[in-house]
Amino acid sequence: MDNMLSQFDETTSSQAFSLQNDKLLKVALNGMTIQSKHGAMVAYQGDVTFTHAGGGGLGRMVQKAVTGEGTTLTKISGSGEVFLADTAKDIHIIRLQSDKLTVNGSSLLAFDAGIDWSIERMKGAGAMVGGGLFNTSLSGTGAVAITTDGPPVRLDVASAPTFVDPQAVIAWSSGVTVSIKTAMSAKNLIGRGSGESIQLAMGGIGWVLVQPSEGRPVAAG
Structure with missing residues (x-):
């Protein structure tokens, strides 16, 4: 039986953030502190402490209240290994080097505590729609783990005019500018509407x- 299960053995890596598999993130703490999406922990080994990080300070709490952005974080510290996941979504690791990354808040799984973050409102959003127009900005040096609902595509925005559904966008790199494009008509209001x-x-x-x-x-409560 052990041989049959060997494919699921714990992986080894020299990086603090690594993929156990495409649905499971492994973080080796070794005395460091990370921040993760609240409720993302599925297992851990060692001496690990979890602290509710809330919105990350009064300023960010005010931003959350105004924007509705649901970035609730947990600080994880200690010595050991932590496994994180989010409803079996695909996980991807992006390593920043003195750079900035903007992520849809619901797609943010974890990041090094040394990375600074804030909530940003898209210019020109107004009060048209709520979902997807307030995002989390991450800057500094370190690892960021994000989730996607299926394999994503990375598009070079400089190669051609690029337009995306605000509910399907996951993240974009520094240097990318974002504005709102509308195509309102009676036909657009039929069906899901906002995405089109x-x-x-x-x-x-x-x-x-x-x-x-x-x-x-999201299932009704």
Whole structure:
């Protein structure tokens, strides 16, 4: 039986953030502190402490109240290994080097505590729609783990005019500019509506990551 299960053995890596598999993130703490999406821990080994990080300070709490951005974080510290996941979504690791990354808040899984973060509102959003127009900005040096609902595509925004569904966009690199494009008509209001009538126009220099999904439905409480 042990031989049959050997394919699921714990992986080894020299990096603090590594993939156990495409659905499971492994973090080797070794005395460091990280921040993760609240409730993302599925297992850990060693002497590990979890602390509710809330919104990351009064300023960010005010931002959350105004924007509705649901970035609730947990600080994880100690010595040991922690495994993180989010409803079996695909996990991807992006390593920043004195750079900036903007992520849809619901797609942010974990990041090094040394990375600074804030909530940003897209210019020109107004009060048209709520979801997807407030995002989390991460800057500094370190690892960021994000999730996607299926394998994403990375588009070079400088190669051609690029437009994305605000519910399907996952993240974009520094140097990318974002504005709102509308195509409102009676036809657009039939069906799901917002994904077709409102798009994000991506320009500048860099890339945008888009998942093959407009997000999973949230079950009513």
